[in-house]
Amino acid sequence: MQATQTNDLAPSGRRARKPRESRNLSNLVFILPSIALSLTIIGYPIFEVLRMAVMDVNRFGKIRGFEGFGNFIKIFSDPVFIQSSWQTLIWTVSVVGGTVLVAVPVAIVLNEDFHGRSIARTIILLPWAVSLAMTALVWRFVVNGDFGTLNLALTQLGLPFNNHPWLADAQSAFAIEILVGILVSVPFTVTIILGGLTSIPVTLYEAAAMDGATRWQSLRRITLPMLSPFLQIAIVLNVIYVFNSFPIIWIMTNGGPANGTDILITYVYKQAFAFGKLDVAAAGSVVMFLMLLCFSVLYLFMTRNRSTDG
Structure with missing residues (x-):
């Protein structure tokens, strides 16, 4: 009798999880455009600044080579x-x-x-x-x-x-x-x-x-x-x-x-x-x-x- 009740409860638990998982997936789909926009507007400039900070860059923005921590040494000096x-x-x-x-x-x-x-x-x-x-x-x-x-x-x-x-x-x-x-x-x-x-x-x-x-x-x-x-x-x-x-x-x-x-x-x-x-x-x-x-x-x-x- 107990085994029968356990078997009956297991499918209902799986059914309860499926709507929750699908709801989370749909929520993720809705926020993906805003995440992509944030990564483009905020993430890309941050990446470019970090890249320029470790490079040798001329006044026109052309990268001439790798500088490492040289630029940081310059500012702290x-x-x-x-x-x-x-x-x-x-x-x-x-x-x-x-x-x-x-x-x-x-x-x-x-x-x-x-x-x-x-x-x-x-x-x-x-x-x-x-x-x-x-x-x-x-x-x-x-x-x-x-x-x-x-x-x-x-x-x-x-x-x-x-x-x-x-x-x-x-x-x-x-x-x-x-x-x-x-x-x-x-x-x-x-x-x-x-x-x-x-x-x-x-x-x-x-x-x-x-x-x-x-x-x-x-x-x-x-x-x-x-x-x-x-x-x-x-x-x-x-x-x-x-x-x-x-x-x-x-x-x-x-x-x-x-x-x-x-x-x-x-x-x-x-x-x-x-x-x-x-x-x-x-x-x-x-x-x-x-x-x-x-x-x-x-x-x-x-x-x-x-x-x-x-």
Whole structure:
């Protein structure tokens, strides 16, 4: 009797597996075009950059021979590359950190119900609607030493900034570019944090108020912990975005003066299009890719450990 029941169940199990397998196969067929498109648009350029990084390439893109790790030795022996790497770290940490510090209180204020909130939200999002190139060009004129409006405003306040060359000094130029980077990154970050704030149940704040919690305690105990996943997303996306940000620095200073504001993306651009060293530029691009890959892996590792501990 038991043998008969086992024989009856076996075909039904096989029948259950067949629809599942056919469904998985049909799903694979549907996503194959997108996979092929991704491999073509993303995979092929990555392969070409990796190939050029280990080859001797002239300025016209013609491969003259195998170079091996020679191009990587060249960039790591270049003091400008080392300087650009440190400046990339300072640029990324400063812009992303400053953006988060500004965006969190702004988003909290915009989440409150007050008269004119819609107008305030629109004003905050305006820098996001303008292209980076246009924003950088406008700020280049604002801080111009001869006819910039910044010097004019400071001079009218009685401060000694008449014809002050802000972009002629590497430190002041880099600081201004960091401020502009924060300005253009805040709207996107505010949008992410606002999405997180709207997902927090109001009942949590009501219960905390009934228990006698102050606004600061509610912010520290409820808002910030509940915003943690959204802040992680904002930080990761901003790091990738800012690390590869090209227009602000290139339009305002071209990486100058004396490479004092160069970051890796402008260094690679100069190697490729100013000096015609396509192989060295490819090696620098590979190093940048590996840096971001290490950051992404580290982030995934940290979030996985945090979710496991939780």
